[in-house]
Amino acid sequence: MSLALEKRPKISVIGTGYVGLCTAVGFASKGYSVLACDVDEAKIEKINRGLPPFHEPGLQEKLSESLAKGNLSGVVGQIDRVVGETDLTFVAVGTPSRPDGSIDLQYIESAASNIGRALKQKDTYHVTIIKSTVVPGTTQDIVKPALERESKKRCGVDFGLCMSPEFLRQGSAFQDTVNADRVVVGSFDKQSGDKLEELYRDFYSGHVPPIIRTTLSTAELIKYASNAMLATKISFINTIANICEKIPGADVKVVAAAMGLDRRIGSLFLDAGLGYGGSCFPKDVKALIACSKALGYTPELLDATENVNRKQPLKAVEFCKQQLGTLEGKKIAILGLAFKPDTDDMREARVIPIINQLLKEGATITAYDPVAMHMAQIIFKNKIQYAASTMQCLQKADCCILATEWPEFQKLTPQDFIKNMKQPILIDGRRIYDPQVFGKKMKFVALGLGQPI
């Protein structure tokens, strides 16, 4: 049973990146009244015009609907106002990596202090929920003291505090927000957790996922453990792929498909390729390693996960050199720049180390991506050339590296490469092409495939 409209709590969200904006639009799309707050004026101005500041399928439509219904409003700064006018505040500010891999908590600390100052002025019960990914201990040892210091009130008595990590994937972030596999509610005290659980039960009414009630630190660790497990699964299958390449006739795709049928293993996140990128896995694995080392334990397995991932993209360069000899003056076409399909995000994209190494070896690069070209221009400026289409990218190339498995690249045929390239050599870094079809018509190298096919 869902709560009557007038009983529904009002919600504020601080930080309007992927997590914050999807959370805000998720609640607003289900009829809650939401204030989304960010210090970035340009971002809020776009949001208030119905334009998400990043590419995310389905989000623009839901954002526009929510604005039109008056359920959502973007606010620049003014944390005192948004906390004052709402009942629960989700904190979804960034937690970037420091050079040593540990996370930088300055935005969390500043949000907590601002919320604390707002709580000082407030006489009704308010719950703050940390949604940003933070290392175990952060909510208890940094957020709680800041809230208490600035509000001059007691956590667990005068106000509530929870930690509830997100598990959304870019490219399906809105869908993941409204349909969760599980919800984690870490709470300082029972009352805070009850309030948040009540909100989630109302939000997901009809299909409430399993809700795990736990402590603040366990909730924080669940997020890191989940991402570290997925990252390790990827580095594991990439290790098997590298072994397959040494065994004539072996194919990692078949190995992974057969492994995945074992229910204890599962079929997802066993796609071998150039490794994992994005804003989460690389940062979270590094942060968990740094946190664990600071606590006196060296997590060797996670060090290995990271090392495999660091080396994996350079295999594409190795393959190029095997095919072309020297790369000096050779033209390499790169298909796909985003860290994965359905996003324009290039944070930790696997093509970055690939392109940098190719340039170092004297190659010239032409690249194409359906949506991430503007991001690549910021990163590579005039060091590479930018094509307006796949076919233009392939023109007169000596070798092509498929780096992101966008659906439009999956439709390409050997003829497309043969027709346009100087010499048709294709390196399939994401295993999207059938070796039986491509291997017979052109020079084809697939990651994780033992030669000869």
Ligand code: UDX
């Ligand atoms: C991830 C988690 O899935 C999500 O739960 C968390 O909250 C944030 O981090 P995201 O970064 O959006 O989400 O992308 P995801 O789809 O998990 O892929 C991450 C990277 O792993 C991509 O670079 C992708 O190409 C790579 N990957 C994924 C593989 O190389 N093989 C796979 O089998 C799966």
